[in-house]
Amino acid sequence: MIKKQLTALSLIFIFIFSLRLSVSAAPTDSFTHWDLTENTKKAVYTKDVYKSDAVINARSLGLDSSIIQDIVCDKNGNIYILAGDSRILVVDESYKLIKTISVTGFDGLTVDFTDSRGIYISEENDIYIGDTNNGRVLVCDAEGKLIKEIIRPESPILPEDFAFTPTKITRDSKGYLYVISDGAYYGALLFDSNYEFLSFYGANAVEATVLSTLQNLWDMLTKNDEKRSQEMKKLPYQFLDIALDKEDFAYTCTGITADESGVGQIRMLSPGGSNILEKNFGTSVVDSGAFNFAEFDVAVRHDKDVRQNFVGIAVDDMGFIYALDSTYGLIYVYDTDCNLVTAFGGGKNSGDRIGTYSAACAIAVSEDKVFVADSLQNSVTAYEITEYGSKVLEAQSLTLDGEYIAAKPLWQEISGLDQNNRLAMSALGKAAYSEGNYKEAMTYAKMAMDRTTYDQAMKKNQEAFISENFVLIFLLIITFLAGIAVLIAVSKKRQIVLVKNQRVSIMLSCCVHPFRNFNDKKKKKMGSVILAAILSVLFFVSAVINMVYKDFRFTSFDAVTYNPVYQLVTTVGLILLWSVANWAVSVLQQGKGLFKEVFIVTSYAMLPMIVYNLLSTAVSYFINSSSDVLLSGMYVAAIILSGIILVVGTMIVHEFSLPRFLLTAILTVLAMILIVFVLFMVGMLLSQLWQFIVTVILEITYR
Amino acid sequence: MRKIKKYIIYMLNLSLLLLSLSACSTEKVTVNVKPEKFEALNSGTITENQKYILDWDDTQKCILLKNKETSHIWSTLPYSFFLQNDTNINLSSPIFINYYNPNDGSLMTAKAFADCIESGNLSVTEDNGTIRMEFYFDDAEILVPLVISLNDNCLQVTVRADEIKESGKTQLIDISVLPYFCSTVNSADRSSYLFVPVGSGALMYTDEDVQEFSRSYSGEVYGEDAARYLLDDTANEEPIRLPIFGVKANDNAMLAIIENGAESAIINADAGNSRNGYSTAYATFTVRGHDETEVKRTDYSDALIYAAEINKKAVYSVCYYPLSGESADYNGMAALYKDYLTKKGSLIDSDAEQSAYQLKFLGGSLVNDVILGVPNTRMQSATTFSEAQDIIKELYEETDAKPEVLLKGFAEDGLDIGRIAGGFGFSSVLGGKKGYLALNEYSEENGISLFAEYDLIHFNNSSDGFSTIFDTALTAGKQLAAFFPLKKNIRYADENYSKVRLLQRSVLPNAIEKLVNKADYVSGISLTALGSIAYSDYSEQTYYAKGGTEKQVSNLLKVVKENGHRINIGKANGYAAGIADSISDVPLTNGGYFGLDESVPFYQMVFHGFSTLYSTSLNLSADWCGELLYAVESGVSPSFTVTANESKALADTLSNEYYGSVYSGIKADIISAIKSTSDYFELVGDRNIVSHKILDSGAAVTQFSGGITVITNHSENDVEINGTKLQANSFSYTSGGVTKTCNLTGGGQ
Known part of the structure; x- marks a missing residue:
């Protein structure tokens, strides 16, 4: 049957x-x-x-x-x-x-x-x-x-x-x-x-x-x-x-x-x-x-x-x-x-x-x-x-077994057939590293976003560079340090003023002597709205540079999803929001500061953050991924310094004691939330109004 | 006081006006469309011509078409069933309709037998050899007239939209005409099959399914309406590109050609239906288009939004051409359709010579960048004009074979959707107009066909007089036809990108006019989007349910030709393919839809020898060797997508063509493929396909005019044909008594 x-x-x-x-x-x-x-x-x-x-x-x-x-x-x-x-x-x-x-x-x-x-x-x-x-x-x-x-x-x-x-x-x-x-x-x-x-x-x-x-x-x-x-x-x-x-x-x-x-x-x-x-x-x-x-x-x-x-x-x-x-x-x-x-x-x-x-x-x-x-x-x-697929699986299998050199010809072929294959780039980076071609390894690793291989190759590359140019580097460092020492000595002796513009000078020294300088600013009206505005813009630009141009190992920047409005809001927007909210709250608290002064203080306080953004971007190219603690340390230091400047500056411009400042700071944050909420509501209404206008225009057009 | 009185009167008038306007609101007014009397027509011969006799049988309400020569009878009720004198709700229904009830949101199907014939709601009259059937669907309160006439070689069935009557209670959505006229009894052998022109063409064998269900396929002619909101996009579509379908029933066959309203048609095929014992193919005409949407009442559910009105100017007609003897198969259908198109003037013999291969160069794409925090886009070059020239030159020297060259993404917006026709110019980053002219000069000197692609349909930026707000087409739900591109992984709207809009249909002539004026120095123009995408525009009644696409696009293409340009179209729909000098991305298979059994090169059988044909890009396919063999089988020259440079940024664009296209990586494989096949393609390039046959072994035999025969072995085993052994993945061709064999294994990835 x-x-x-x-x-x-x-x-x-x-x-x-x-x-x-x-x-x-x-x-x-x-x-x-x-x-x-x-x-x-x-x-x-x-x-x-x-x-x-x-x-x-x-x-x-x-x-x-x-x-x-x-x-x-x-x-x-x-x-x-x-x-x-x-x-x-x-x-x-x-x-x-x-x-x-x-x-x-x-x-x-x-x-x-x-x-x-x-x-x-x-x-x-x-x-x-x-x-x-x-x-x-x-x-x-x-x-x-x-x-x-x-x-x-x-x-x-x-x-x-x-x-x-x-x-x-x-x-x-x-x-x-x-x-x-x-x-x-x-x-x-x-x-x-x-x-x-x-x-x-x-x-x-x-x-x-x-x-x-x-x-x-x-x-x-x-x-x-x-x-x-x-x-x-x-x-x-x-x-x-x-x-x-x-x-x-x-x-x-x-x-x-x-x-x-x-x-x-x-x-x-x-x-x-x-x-x-x-x-x-x-x-x-x-x-x-x-x-x-x-x-x-x-x-x-x-x-x-x-x-x-x-x-x-x-x-x-x-x-x-x-x-x-x-x-x-x-x-x-x-x-x-x-x-x-x-x-x-x-x-x-x-x-x-x-x-x-x-x-x-x-x-x-x-x-x-x-x-x-x-x-x-x-x-x-x-x-x-597929033929391509069997090459990929074989090559990756060899790579996982550490047979980088053996897998290299396969990966070379694969990378020619599909440029989007990052496994190929990563493996070719590893192969180049194994062969001692560290620069090539870095290039491939960067294409593959392979931080580990890049770090290893960069370290080897730096070691080779230093050993090859040790004398020159040593002399350069000595010369640099000596130059700075001479510059300080000469400027003290001859009383050379590096920054002649007093407003700029005050702005810069706020970081070092916030009490003295903000008092100067308050009393002598040496604060500058223009400088503050420039600093705000610089804060935004430096944040963008930090986001966009940092070494690939330390940033998740993606041009497709990048949102400049978000970046603007978290820099310039935040400065303005704090300034408005703080001024409004402080007025109720009998604060003496004008809005202009609050804005200046807030913007000046961003100076350490600007320096951090630029410095960390530059440093990111020379340090190892595992050294990101250095960047974190720099960031914390910049935040603390900015905070100190903001606290001191705000206290001085409003002539507040510390407890009073803390109270106004809390109220300021609440006011900021309120403002954001109101802005959000207004934005929603405007968006709906715009949609309504567009719909009306379309209806008229198609009828 | 007088003034106050005046104001009061004004206010009263205004109130009255508003009241009267509000009257034209939700309350539906229904009218009686039921005929007072239903007439009957006595059984007998209605008319006859040299070949056929048209009979009417009033007992079974059936139309019979008798072939005088063979005595074979085709009937609206399958003839073997007709002889049984039985009835069946499906088989005995000359039409089905779907209608929508706006009161309860339901979509209902009504079949003529149950809703009209049994209840006596059918009126049949005869006028001068023409049968007029009026079906009144009682529940739907819709009257649909069907006019059947006998022409020289075919039986024509026509539905005129202006004769359709709706009471207002329900809305007619679509009409399926003569669902069992083009049918056959289920059969386990290959002597019977259904033919549907999906992809290159597909056969569905009629063996009765061992399961309880039949195998079915259903697809919109010229693809899904691009101006339709969809809730889900599940996969790329391989559409029906020709408005035809057919059936082979042992020694007889029938080809149905949708003569009018093809754009609004859906072709259905139902094979091996074990419930009624028949396999059938038929057309359904969509009279009301729709959008898909989600609605929330107590809970969410999916729903369709139908267009409020129908296109009253539309005419829907299908001509059924019986075939018998040797021409009763898909070869005969192809020959008949080719003849039909030629007589109609829709198949123009181009004087262009088919090259041995095609190179599609990708110019570049707009990539995102940030300058001082401000995002902007810049053109990332993949291939400049001069780099393209270098590659062409190198390949020409290496292979001694000339390519056809297609430039994609060389306009100012690259491969991205931006302005209409990418701004009508060439990107300066890629060499601009000067670069193009230099390449054009080189091409002309060497007899190479050069085409530059322009997208006249999609846009997302206002420019050159085209506005994103006022010149965007409307969907059935009267929304702007603007859609987000799909995410690469889950095929869901990617809101990181701008919405892509469809240009209003009525504005297309302006776009063509601008193109021929601004690109007057461009000799070859590729209009892939225009020639391969059919879409509705509910801003004008003529364009409802994709209406008028055939006529509009073919007229526009003729304008381009009259201005001295040669035309290339990728994935060309039938109405455009007959006019194009060159067709690229010719479908090589049937798309692998469930229910389809066999791929046949029907599309190629119609257009080969009239236009030059080039395949989909081999280097982007999963199976280079297999695709090349299909190309050989149907005489379609292979195509390769090529870029000169690679860039990480390009991988991040929406295009799905960059990944395997860098010339340096695929050069050796391209050269190998060209060397293996160039002699053959140069030989068959401009010849017609005379016949095509699939052998039991899986090999295929194609005969070209001039006595050239090619045998392709797609199987994994060696086969022996006519005493000649052919290895797996190889082909042999015979011309002038000389046979050459070529093995493609290893000729690419």
Whole structure:
């Protein structure tokens, strides 16, 4: 009977598989990320690493349709498709149906595993089925003969109300079985090779913040057990999928992880169950639990963010991680350093072309192919690696192994084929560094925004420069210091005034002698509104220079998202706002200062900030990323100095005591908030008025 | 006192006026459009000509078209079903309509059999060999007349918008005409299929689905309305570029040509439907366009905003051409359509010679910069005119083959959307007018075709007399047709960029006039946006539901030609392709939509030999070798997108063409591809495609005029054809009895 069916099916195969699969015109563009900082990354188009090759569905297999729940590949490249109607379809590398497996129980009857959600194939070709609805894992041989039925373990570790509903399964080379149970936030259930339950493995942690800790403390102090039990508990997010690499390291993916910014969707677990995946940003290394593997961009529908949901994970033999986002239908390929190699797919749950998805639900990899299942289209899309893609994966694999020189020719070729590939630039930088070409290494590293390699190469470059020119540098420093000493001595002796303009001189010396100079300014009316205005503008310009021209390692400047209004408001706007608010408050507090004087004091107080902005920009080119503490120190010093000048100046112009100043300062801040609120309201009204005028004009025009 | 009285009278008058104006408000006035009497037409022959007999069957309300020579009968009710004397709500309905009920916001479908025929709301009359059917949909209170006439070679079905009557209770959205006239019984072998012209052309086999559902495809002719607000953009579109569809039913076939209102049409194909046993293709005409929007009442939901009025001047008609014998397949359909276009004057034979390859140079883009805190944009050069010349020269010397050259993004706004036609000039950063003239001179000296691209549709800056406020087209919801570009990762509105606007349709002639005046020194003009994008403009009734696009654009292109310019169009829609001298980005496959089975080079079969054809850029495709083989199969010369320089800043622009285009990185692959194929393309470049056949092995055989045959093997295995072994990814061509074979493996990335 089965033979007859297969013969009939084979006729259909001849028909179906002689179709020319012509899906070369990609429905979406592949992209990758340029990581700018921990919280910003830019998507750029990239050459395709994978191309859609075929679609496997009921028609192509000549079978009745059924919901596809999960897919997995065996060591021979065969694809096992877990159908929702208690069938496993086995498809070979050329997407032809080899067989359909039903499970036969110990009693010889067919076992029902309808709507099972997970499947795994062992090295020995044993099949593991996560029979979700029946709360068991079925273990059977390659022909579907039941070997073992794993039911809910009896263990004190398991909570009484624990429901065993297996969804995903995997097994390591030592025979340990990892089972994800739906709704279990304790981690995966770990069974030994005799299928004895051992423990939970690698649970996600609840993110603790200062606020949540304080809240817990407060609850403990103020609420009784009954009240606490009535409250919603923040639980860890459960794994949605688990996969093992060839060294038995487990990789998990977690779906929607937080309300606002999703992080830590992918984890690589140590044998102890802790996350060992890290992302190096050059200036810092963060645990992947704090890294967003998805997009910072988010679509908004019905006033809500459409957030990404990682539902599937797979790892290939080279250690590349394949993660599937069901929301947008995107497939991400990461390396073990959390660098995105490529992202492709799409469809946003309305895909109508091959390579786009309606409900992407599972992912599997086999050598140079990736398979993605769609539970709504009931199909599996097969992707094949492109020539370019295989070069990229090979080169990156060599690079991760530290074989920079060996990878160099590949990367050179890749960089010629795709200029947006930053991994190539970074790797070429590393190769140049290994070869001792530090200048070249710096150039590549800068193109790749690779702070670590740039730092190392710059250090080597500086060392070489210093050792080559030590005598000259030494002489220059001596000459410089001697020159300054001579200048000071001569200017004192001859009473040379470097800055002859008294107003400018007072402005400059405010930083050193704020009390004396502001008194002068007040009494002798030596403050200058023009100078203050120039300083305000300089403050803005220096802030821009600091933002735009600082060395790439210390700035996150992006010309596309740069907002000059924000920059203006946070510099000149702030000066004016403080001046207006402080003057208004001080008038009520019998302050003696005029608005002009407050403005002058505030602007003069920005002088240290201006110096900091310019100096730190220059210094950034010569220091190491790890020396950013120097820049932070400079910044703190500038802030403190500006604060002192502002406090002293304000006290003097208003003739306030310190307590009175502090009171007015608080009131000033409140007034500033009020002014901002009023301005915001006025702005909104004006914007609406403008829209109204435009609408009226358009209506008149088109009627 | 008198004055006060006067004021009171004024106030009263004003109040009355306001009251009267407010009267023209929400309350809908309905009129009775139901005919007083429904007439019947006796069964029998209505008319006949040399080839066909047109019969009417009043029992089943069915039109039958009999081929005198073959005796094959095509009927509005599939003929085999007609013989069963049975009824079916779908099969027995000569039209379907969708209508919108503004009172409850519902969109309803009405089928003629259930809503008109069964209830006797169908009037059929005959006038001088023409059948007039008037369908009155009772629930919708809409009357739709259908006029069917027999022409020399075809059966024509016409709906005139001014004859459609609505009571006002509901609004007609679209009409599907003769949904089962172009159909066939489901069949497991390849002797029957549906043809839809998506991408290069697609076949859908009619094997009955083992699933309960059919395989369906539906697409707007000339692509989705660019002036429509969409809530989601899921993927790039590979649109239908020709207003035709067809069916092959064993030894017979039928080609349907949408003669009028093609812009407003949707082509539907439903293959292997196991519920009724038939596969069919048909046209739906959109009479009311729409925008998508989100509405919030108690909760959010998605909704459509329909245009308030319909274009009363519109005429929608489809001509059904039966085919039989050897021409009863897609080859016959292509030949018929080519003949149709030629007779209509819509397919002009260009004297341009197809080059062995095309080079698309990207000039540059506007990149963001900040000077002293003030953001500004500057042109970032990707290729200057002189660099382009150097590359052309080098490739020419290396390969001994001349390219066609297309300059993209050389205008003042580069590849970015800015002013209309990028300000009509060339960027000084790239060499300006002087640079262009030098390149043009070099091209003319060497017989190289040179085109410069201008975008006359998209803009976001007012200039040259085009205003962003007053010259922007309107959408169905009467919004300005202005849309944010999409983010590269999640395809969602990127508000970091300015909205891209669509130029009002009525202003397009001004833009063309300015172009021919200001770019009079430009010999070859590329008008890709104009020739490939169809859009509505609800500021004028003629342009509702993309109306009038065919006529307007073809007239505008003719103006450009009359002014002595040669025309190139990328991804050209049918109405533009027939006029263009050169077509670039010719679709090589069917776009891979679900439900489509096979790619056929129908587009190429129509236009090859009339215009010069160039493929999508091989270096930007995922499968260089595969694409090149498809290009070889249909005689489309390969194209390469090239830049001279690379820049990090360019990666950050909206263009998706920069990443794999730097000449130094792809030079070797380009040379290899040209050397492998230039002899072949020089041979077939200007010849017509006579026939095309897909073999069971997956290989394809294409015959060109002049007795040239090419066999392409797309499979991963070697195949043997006529005793000749052909390796995987290779092709062989025979001309004058000499066969040459070429393997493309390794010829690119």
